[in-house]
Amino acid sequence: MAGVKAKHQRLTLTLLAIVAVVGATLLAMSALKDQAAYFYTPGDVVKDGVPMGKAIRLGGMVVDHSIVHAPDGVTIDFKVTDGSDTVPVQFKGIVPDLFREKSGVVAEGRFVSSTLFLADTILAKHDENYMPPQMAGKMHESASLDTSAKTKALQ
């Protein structure tokens, strides 16, 4: 009988320890929520004020018909939106193939004025939709709208 009792004691202790560790981790993770975010959205920037000159990542959707190529051939201007706020971005260099309008983007750089974000690096953010090219036509429209709604809901 002593063996059975010891086993129950070990089980109780182990379960208590597991609950404590899981609880502590969940608390830590929820406290990390903002700090662990990989990028700021235009909404964050508008809400908290423009962090002038500080190196940050800005993420969101590239606004449709907003990409403008400068005559020098390497500079591009475009707008990043999170659905409510929009920030103009300028970048000089080569962008990834998946960088396109109505698609996710993460720009690394800094604000040089309250109305211009100067990017050093452009990363394309892929969404969770996978489909063959034939299916893409009409579907893509609704899919990218879904994603922007979802990005918004997460904030």
Place this chain on the structure above:
Amino acid sequence: MHIFANPGRFLSIAKPLTPWLGWSGAGLIAVALTGGLLVTPPDYLQGETVRIMYIHVPSAWLGMAGWMGIAVASLMQLVWRHPLAGVAARACAAPGAVFAAVCLATGSIWGRPTWGTWWEWDGRLTSMLVLFFLYLGYIALAAAADERGGEGADRAAAIFGLVGAINLPIIHYSVLWWRTLHQGESISLGGTTIAPALLWPLPLSALGFTLLFGAIVLMRMRAALAHIRVEARLRRLAEA
């Protein structure tokens, strides 16, 4: 589980089960990769690079499942003192670490053409890298416990295996809790956002690699038990 408290009984089932798991896994992987690399269409945005998914996703799953195995075995070792639990946990570690590494490598190769970067410190990538380091830590700790252990060191490895499991929900929810570069879930309980034409090899591949993983774990457990037996026999011979 207590039926297997006797290693002889475990071995009598593990031995015939190993080739069945191994060969059916290899067969499924062959079908899935033929389908995924040659038959399915490319993705409308990613193009051909989407095919990395048929290796990347099963590797991510097994990297995490391997640690789940370590955690469950460690719990059985700590609470029920199951004689095979420590052997099972150790057997999961190396293959789990390999799959975690394959997941990181294939993800990096996919990230370069898709995102435009080999590596970024976002929530999903970082937590997966932490899992790989946890594996290395566990392997080192278990090896040290085996070398000049005693029960205390063995228990330390089991506690590490159990506590390390906290990283699994962090990996899973990283893309939901935090803004990450890695995309959100394509497959969840609610359904999938992968078109059927691209999806079908993925579950076959995941199942195939899982069966293969099971075969590898059984093989490693049998090898570890044989090793223990040899050492015991040598000790007896030395005493005689």
